[in-house]
Structures are given as structure tokens and as C-alpha cells.
Amino acid sequence: MKRLRFLAEVACIALLGGAQTAAFIHTAFWPLQLLAVALLAWRVSVASPRRAAFLGWAFGTAWLCAGTWWMYVSMHRYGGLPAGLAALAVFALCAFLSLYLAAAMAAVAHWRRPAALPSAAMFAGAWLLAELARGVIFTGFPWVASGYAHVDSPFGGFAPWVGVYGLGAIAAGVAAAFGFSRPGAARAWLAPVVLLAATLALGAIAGRIDYTRPAGSLSVSLLQGNVPQEEKFAMRYVRQALAATVEQLVSARGDLVIGPETVIPLLPASLDPAVWEELLERFRQPGHAALIGLPLGNEEQGYTNSAAGISASTAGLPGGFYRYDKHHLVPFGEFIPTGFRWFTELMHIPLGDFNRGRLNAPSFIVHGQRVAPNICYEDLFGEELAARFVPGEQAPTILANLSNIGWFGKTIAVAQHLEISRMRSLELQRPMVRATNTGATAVIDHRGVVLKSLPPFERGTLDASVEGRSGLTPFATWAGTLGLWPLLAIGVATLLASGLGRRVASQP
Numbered sequence: 046m047k048r049l050r051f052l053a054e055v056a057c058i059a060l061l062g063g064a065q066t067a068a069f070i071h072t073a074f075w076p077l078q079l080l081a082v083a084l085l086a087w088r089v090s091v092a093s094p095r096r097a098a099f100l101g102w103a104f105g106t107a108w109l110c111a112g113t114w115w116m117y118v119s120m121h122r123y124g125g126l127p128a129g130l131a132a133l134a135v136f137a138l139c140a141f142l143s144l145y146l147a148a149a150m151a152a153v154a155h156w157r158r159p160a161a162l163p164s165a166a167m168f169a170g171a172w173l174l175a176e177l178a179r180g181v182i183f184t185g186f187p188w189v190a191s192g193y194a195h196v197d198s199p200f201g202g203f204a205p206w207v208g209v210y211g212l213g214a215i216a217a218g219v220a221a222a223f224g225f226s227r228p229g230a231a232r233a234w235l236a237p238v239v240l241l242a243a244t245l246a247l248g249a250i251a252g253r254i255d256y257t258r259p260a261g262s263l264s265v266s267l268l269q270g271n272v273p274q275e276e277k278f279a280m281r282y283v284r285q286a287l288a289a290t291v292e293q294l295v296s297a298r299g300d301l302v303i304g305p306e307t308v309i310p311l312l313p314a315s316l317d318p319a320v321w322e323e324l325l326e327r328f329r330q331p332g333h334a335a336l337i338g339l340p341l342g343n344e345e346q347g348y349t350n351s352a353a354g355i356s357a358s359t360a361g362l363p364g365g366f367y368r369y370d371k372h373h374l375v376p377f378g379e380f381i382p383t384g385f386r387w388f389t390e391l392m393h394i395p396l397g398d399f400n401r402g403r404l405n406a407p408s409f410i411v412h413g414q415r416v417a418p419n420i421c422y423e424d425l426f427g428e429e430l431a432a433r434f435v436p437g438e439q440a441p442t443i444l445a446n447l448s449n450i451g452w453f454g455k456t457i458a459v460a461q462h463l464e465i466s467r468m469r470s471l472e473l474q475r476p477m478v479r480a481t482n483t484g485a486t487a488v489i490d491h492r493g494v495v496l497k498s499l500p501p502f503e504r505g506t507l508d509a510s511v512e513g514r515s516g517l518t519p520f521a522t523w524a525g526t527l528g529l530w531p532l533l534a535i536g537v538a539t540l541l542a543s544g545l546g547r548r549v550a551s552q553p
Contacts, residue, residue: 054100055103059106059107069189082217086221098148110136113188115458161233169215170543260414274454301416304338339353354367408439416442
């Protein structure tokens with residue numbers, strides 16, 4: 046009977062983990078994320094370390110499966126992997142990554158204190174370490190990190206100070222304060238209620254502070270080609286799609302025209318020379334510039350997933366254009382992890398084995414604006430984008446994300462990726478312009494507000510004026526210099542202090 050009750054408890058916790066992912070798509074549901082974490086903390090507070098580990102693992106596995114099930118689409122629909130094997134691969138990845146949260150909850154159960162607030166602080170530290178581990182180890186997979194649920198909540202005001210991981214830890218700590226409080230007397234809820242109110246108020250105040258200042262404006266045209274993924278790399282379709290792409294590029298009106306990731310799916314040397322010359326001639330005219338996603342390189346030096354910037358001032362650069370090479374590559378998509386070639390050979394996706402670009406790549410200068418490209422998955426790593434902000438006088442004034450989410454079909458990945466870009470704007474207080482193949486193509490201001498966007502899964506061009514920003518947020522300053530080490534130190538120190546406090550309290 047006890048085992049059945051525990052299995053039912055694990056199932057309920059898993060349902061909570063899955064349900065909270067609604068907040069990563071519709072950010073008005075952010076209280077749901079707090080509620081789910083509070084209930085997880087409540088059950089962990091009365092569990093043994095072993096049982097707490099099971100609860101954390103179930104919560105995390107359901108959380109990641111509900112938030113990243115769209116990986117199944119790329120592996121099955123576009124990769125040709127059998128449905129069962131594709132589903133198993135998604136589950137196995139989510140289950141493995143949830144071991145970090147399992148270990149964190151076991152630590153909480155082992156070191157918890159009688160008082161609610163010290164235990165909540167320890168919970169926040171353990172939560173922080175679990176999310177850092179998922180975001181960094183084995184190149185990291187921080188999709189649906191808990192802080193993304195709070196882009197539109199008052200907690201979002203902390204993003205320019207502590208980034209998405211610190212923000213997630215603060216929210217988790219506040220939620221855990223309720224989970225560790227014992228019902229019975231009304232005053233038992235006083236401390237967590239006061240903590241919640243104070244944190245929300247402080248976050249709302251912090252969110253109103255401008256750490257950066259206006260630095261001119263730039264008109265942009267953002268392309269959304271909506272090329273079907275099954276046609277994008279099929280040579281029998283490429284020529285036809287490429288002609289329409291070039292026409293869309295050259296007819297755009299903005300000072301800077303941005304095409305999405307692999308908007309040109311061929312190496313320049315593989316193009317009709319007349320096509321490449323047409324692009325160079327168009328955007329080397331004064332007052333015109335383009336940033337175009339395409340592969341670059343050769344067999345001898347290797348290949349890169351890149352963006353080429355073309356303007357009148359780039360004629361003297363190697364190749365005649367500014368070049369940005371993607372730094373943070375996607376495992377299994379852009380490089381094959383050691384020992385997993387057998388898995389990638391089961392799929393029929395045109396996988397790359399790309400070289401990495403520079404971490405602190407220079408910006409593309411257009412009309413006095415320093416435009417910093419990042420390609421698709423890279424904008425999950427705010428600490429890596431922050432590395433481009435040191436030294437501050439050369440910091441980007443505008444961020445540009447070039448993406449192709451077409452691999453994942455008409456799924457929640459599009460909405461999730463938009464919230465990720467909004468979080469980068471909050472952390473760094475920079476506008477983010479997004480040019481994507483299928484969506485979400487959008488202009489986001491320095492406070493994370495979507496100013497204009499195109500409907501997803503439609504062909505179109507988004508014209509807008511973007512206000513550049515200069516100056517540094519606290520997050521840009523410390524993360525750009527030290528990476529995530531300060532957060533790691535805070536998480537470790539919190540756990541050590543909790544363990545020491547528990548030992549002292551247990552002494553006679």
C-alpha cells in the first residue's frame with residue numbers, strides 16, 4: 046500500500062512538472078510555475094533523500110518531455126527515424142538531464158532545516174546548481190530553464206542583474222518557502238507571503254530601471270521565407286526556392302536586410318556566380334546592407350554555419366563580406382558527439398560537422414550600429430552573448446538572431462524560442478531582431494517587449510525601425526567577464542552553509 050501511495054505521489058508530481066510548461070508558451074501562466082515548484086518542495090520536505098530524488102527526477106522528466114517533445118518531429122518526420130525509436134530518444138534525453146534535479150532534491154531532503162526560510166534558501170541553491178549543470182555540462186541544453194517562465198512576471202525585473210538562472214533560482218526559493226511552511230496556524234504563512242510580496246515588489250521596481258541608453262536607430266527588413274523543411278536542402282527544389290529568396294532579399298527596403306539561418310542553403314562557390322554577384326552589387330551600394338545566413342568554408346579548412354554581412358564598407362574584407370561563424374553548435378545537428386555516430390547514421394537529416402567560430406566575435410557595423418548576430422540555438426546562452434560586451438565601448442547596440450526552426454514543424458518550439466530571445470533582451474537591455482524561416486520573426490525592444498512580428502508559418506518581410514542601446518547591465522558586466530562562475534559559487538556556498546547550519550543545530 047505504501048508503495049502504491051508513493052507511485053501515485055510520483056505520478057502527481059510528474060503531472061505538475063508537465064503542466065508548468067504552459068508558462069513557457071503563455072507567460073501569463075507564470076503563477077502556475079510557482080505553484081508546481083511549491084508543491085514539489087512540499088513533498089520533498091517530508092521525503093527521505095532517496096524518495097526526494099525520485100520526485101525530482103519525475104518532475105524534471107515530465108517538465109522536459111512536455112517542453113521539448115518537438116525534437117521527435119525532427120528525428121521522425123525529417124530524419125526518418127522510426128516513431129518508437131524517436132520517442133524513446135526524446136524520453137531518454139529528458140530522463141538523463143533530469144538526474145541533475147534528482148540529485149538536487151536528494152540534497153535538499155538530506156540537509157533541510159526545521160525552519161521554512163533557511164530550507165527555502167537551500168532549495169534555491171540546489172535548484173540553481175541543477176539548472177547550471179543542465180545548461181553547461183556536455184555543451185548544455187538549457188531549453189525551458191525555469192526563468193523563462195517569468196519573462197512577463199515581476200520576477201523578470203531581476204534578469205538584468207542575475208540572468209535567467211539566477212532569476213529561476215529566486216522564483217524557486219520563493220515558491221519553496223510556501224512548500225516548506227507547515228499549515229495549521231495562520232502565522233506559519235506570514236513569512237512566505239511577506240517574502241513573495243517583497244520579492245515581487247523589488248522585481249517590479251528593478252524592472253523599471255534603464256541600465257542602458259538610446260544610441261540611434263536603424264531601419265531593418267526581416268525575411269521569413271517559410272520554405273518547407275523537406276524542400277530546403279533537396280536539390281530538386283533548391284534552385285526554385287533560391288530564386289524566390291534572392292528576389293525577397295533584393296526587394297527589401299530596410300537599411301539592413303536580414304535573412305534567416307541558411308536562407309541561402311549553398312556555399313557561395315556552389316551558387317551561380319551571377320546570383321552571388323547580384324547580392325554583392327545590391328548591398329554594396331551606399332545606404333544598403335544585408336546579413337544573410339549561409340554555410341561557408343571548404344573541404345580543406347572545414348565548414349561553418351555562418352552569417353555574411355554585405356555593405357559598402359566590407360568590400361575590402363576577405364571574401365568581400367563580414368563573416369560571423371556560429372560558436373555554440375548543436376549536438377547531433379552540427380557536430381557528432383564522440384561515440385554517437387551510430388545514432389546519427391540512423392537518420393537522413395543533412396547533418397553538419399562544423400567548425401566553431403569565435404566566442405567574442407566582432408559586430409557588423411551598419412550606419413553606426415554594432416549589430417551582433419547569433420544563429421538559432423545560440424541565444425539560449427546569455428553568458429556567451431555577454432562575452433561580446435567586454436570591453437563596453439565595443440559592446441553591440443543591437444542583437445540579431447538568425448534561425449530556422451522549420452526542423453520542428455508547427456509546434457510550441459516557435460513560441461518558446463521567442464520567449465528565449467525576449468529573455469536575452471531583458472538580461473542585456475538590447476533590442477533583439479529575429480529573422481526566421483518559419484517564425485517567430487519579430488522585433489523585441491530592450492525591455493523584452495515584442496514591438497512587431499509576422500504570423501508564423503507564412504512568407505513575408507517585416508519592416509521596422511530599431512532603437513540601438515549603449516551601456517551595460519550588471520549581468521552583462523559580470524557574465525561577460527566571469528561567465529557563470531559567480532552563480533556556481535553562490536549555489537555551492539548556499540548548500541555548504543545549509544549543511545554546516547544543520548550540523549551546528551543538531552549538536553547538543
